[in-house]
Structure formats: C-alpha cells, structure tokens
Amino acid sequence: MRVRLAAAVGADAADLGRIAEEAALRLHESGQEPDFEVRSADFATDPFFVCADRYWRRRFADSPSSETALVCAGWIAVHTTAECRSAVREQWTLGNGFINRSHIETREQLDEAARGIVGVPETADLALTLLLYHAGKLRANFAFDDLNAILTTSALATAAGTHRNEPVVLALRSFAAFGSRALTTEHASDLLDRAWTAPHRSRHVLDVCLNGLAFSVPFDGQGELLRRLAQEAVDIYPDNHMFRFRLATAHHLCADDDEALSHVDAALALLAHHGTFSRELLLEQYLVKRDAIQEARLRAAREAEHEARWRCQDAANADLERAMHRSSVRAVELVAVFTSAIAFAVGSLQVTLSGTLSLRERLWLLTALGAGLSIFALLIVGGTWLITRRRPRR
Numbered sequence: 001m002r003v004r005l006a007a008a009v010g011a012d013a014a015d016l017g018r019i020a021e022e023a024a025l026r027l028h029e030s031g032q033e034p035d036f037e038v039r040s041a042d043f044a045t046d047p048f049f050v051c052a053d054r055y056w057r058r059r060f061a062d063s064p065s066s067e068t069a070l071v072c073a074g075w076i077a078v079h080t081t082a083e084c085r086s087a088v089r090e091q092w093t094l095g096n097g098f099i100n101r102s103h104i105e106t107r108e109q110l111d112e113a114a115r116g117i118v119g120v121p122e123t124a125d126l127a128l129t130l131l132l133y134h135a136g137k138l139r140a141n142f143a144f145d146d147l148n149a150i151l152t153t154s155a156l157a158t159a160a161g162t163h164r165n166e167p168v169v170l171a172l173r174s175f176a177a178f179g180s181r182a183l184t185t186e187h188a189s190d191l192l193d194r195a196w197t198a199p200h201r202s203r204h205v206l207d208v209c210l211n212g213l214a215f216s217v218p219f220d221g222q223g224e225l226l227r228r229l230a231q232e233a234v235d236i237y238p239d240n241h242m243f244r245f246r247l248a249t250a251h252h253l254c255a256d257d258d259e260a261l262s263h264v265d266a267a268l269a270l271l272a273h274h275g276t277f278s279r280e281l282l283l284e285q286y287l288v289k290r291d292a293i294q295e296a297r298l299r300a301a302r303e304a305e306h307e308a309r310w311r312c313q314d315a316a317n318a319d320l321e322r323a324m325h326r327s328s329v330r331a332v333e334l335v336a337v338f339t340s341a342i343a344f345a346v347g348s349l350q351v352t353l354s355g356t357l358s359l360r361e362r363l364w365l366l367t368a369l370g371a372g373l374s375i376f377a378l379l380i381v382g383g384t385w386l387i388t389r390r391r392p393r394r
Helices: 004-008 011-029 047-062 066-079 083-101 107-117 122-138 143-151 155-166 167-178 187-197 205-216 222-236 240-254 257-272 279-353 359-388
Strands: none
Touching: 004 011, 004 047, 004 083, 011 047, 047 066, 047 083, 066 083, 066 107, 066 122, 083 122, 083 205, 107 122, 107 155, 122 143, 122 155, 122 167, 143 155, 143 167, 155 167, 167 187, 167 205, 187 205, 205 222, 205 240, 222 240, 240 257, 240 279, 257 279, 279 359
16 A cells, blocks of 8 residues: 555546545445645645545544544644644644534533543643544634634533634634634734744635625725735735635635636636546535626626716706707897897887987987887896806805
8 A cells, every 4th residue: 555655646536536535435335544644735636645535525424523634633743743743633632623614513422521630641732633633623614603612612612722822723813713703903913924924834724814804794994804814825826726716715705806706717727637626516606606706797887887877968958058048048138139129129119109209318318218128138148148158066
C-alpha cells in the first residue's frame, strides 16, 4: 500500500484520488488504521494525506460521534508532523463536521466527553479536536447562538485552555457573532480582526472568516469589507475556488454584478479541477449564486432602461408644459390686442360719424383713444408676462 501511494506522487488529481480512495477502502474494510506518517495537508499532491482523509471520512460516516473524534485526535497526534498538524486537524474536524451536520450531540453528551478527557495527556489538544468537530456541525447548520455558546461557555472550551485563542476558534466565534442577532457587529468585527491578523492563520481561518461575513446579519459596509478581505484571500490562494466564490458574493453585495459574474465563473472553472467530496453540493451552490447574479444584472438593466424612459418622458412633459405655457400667454396677449383693436375701431366710428367736432379735434380724440387702448393692451400683456413668468427654484 505504501508503495502504491508513493508511486502516486506526481500523478494527476484524478489518479491520485482514485489510488488513495482504494487504499482507504482496504484499510477500512480490514479494520486497520493507516500506519504511515502524514507530512502535509495538500489534497493535490500528497497521496498519503488524501488516503488518511478518505479513511477518517469513512470512520466518521460510520459513527459521527465524539468517540470517533477522540480516536482521530489520537491518530493525528501520533501520525502527523508538527508543521502540518493544525492544518490536518482543522481540515478533518471542520470538514467531517460539515458532512455529518445532521448528527448533533447534546450539550450533556459533550460535557460528559469533556469530563472523560480531563487529566489525560494532551487534554487541551483532544478538547480542541472535539470542540472543532462539533463547531463544524453547528457552523454547517448556521446555528449561530449554539455555536457561540459551545465555543465560549462549554466544558470543552474550558478543557481546551489556551487553544481557545487559536485563530480558527476566533474565526468560528466571529462567524457565530456575525450571524447572531444577540451579539453586536462591533464584537464580531473585533473577533474577525484578531483571527484575520493572526501571524499563523491558516487557509481554514480565512475561509471561516469570509463565510461569517457572507452570512452575516446585514450591516453597513458589509459588502465592502467582504470584498477587501476576499480579494486578499484570492491574492494569497489564487487557485482556491471557495475564495473566488466569496469574492463573487462580495461584488454581488456591492451591486457590482459584472465583476461578480466574472469571479463566480472563475470559481466554477476552478471547482471543475477539484475532486472534493462535496463537489456536487458546491457546484449547486455556485450555480444558484450565478443565477442570482444574472437575475440582478437583468434587473439592473431593466431598471436603467426604465429610468432612461422616465427621463425622456419627463423631458417631453417639460417641453409640452413650456409649449402650453407659451400658447396660453400668446392667447391672452392676442385677446388683449384684439379687444383693443375692436374698441379703437368702434370708438373711431362713433367719433367720425357723429358729433359736431372739427377734424382737428376728432384727430386728437382718436389719437388719445388709440394711445389709451395701446397702454391698456400693453398693461394686459405685461401683467400676463409678469404673472406667468418662470421663477427660479430656491
């Protein structure tokens, strides 16, 4: 088995996964635990890690309990190097917690498990493994308040000792705080900052932090913060499909749907080359997000089209209003001038056809009448303009 696994080093992901899966199946069926050392947590290049991962996945599927987690913790302590131990623990506890999220142990069962490891060697490491495994289940179920309680007030948290300040625990607490309506955004942001800036943070820490921001109770600046941190994660891990997906989610929250579509398509392309156990579930999740982004783009395009139409309609209405205003003013002016002309004509006839005035007197009288009527018409026109003129808006 070791020879076959060693020969798989350098193979493509599909062959490496197949060889590791076959070896894990034989170990599981024979009732034997892997007896080799794991020196990395790299799914792409380390067949020994992949084989051990598949083996423990089967063990957790058979019995998704604290007892299995304790056995796994013991194996990790003996068969992993110090450099990769934390990464392996985080991968197996959070990953198998997600897979077995439907099997939730009660607080009493967890307290009993915590009491059972008090006083044994490496109590804190064992407690941390149990704590992360159960936290992985609660995280997968979005049980924010229960997750916060188990990480802060449980017997397992107490037994974990200083491990409670590990970046992964802080990240999980920030996830719980962002999703809880009983805790403040400021508290969640403080935990996020402590986890994100930890010098020995892992990929899983970044993933949990971004996950918490993506599923947070909405707050001002959520999209911008998620976009900044997700971009940082993508810069560090450019081939990580999940970080690309988080970046797409961030752009979607910021209403930048073109960028969101670009990144979710990149996540789908990266996922196609990643032989993860939950590939189908992730594929469905990514496609749902892509549909939501597409719908948002179409909705934004329709809204922009409607807005353009409203602007055109408003401009047309304004033109019509101005035309009607001018027509009304001109009509009043025309009536005033026409009335004055009729009055002058009637007055002229009366002066011309009757009376004993001389021609000179009649001409003066007609001139006075015309001047008076002209002044009347000008007053009407001027008053109409004064009343109906457009005033600047204050």
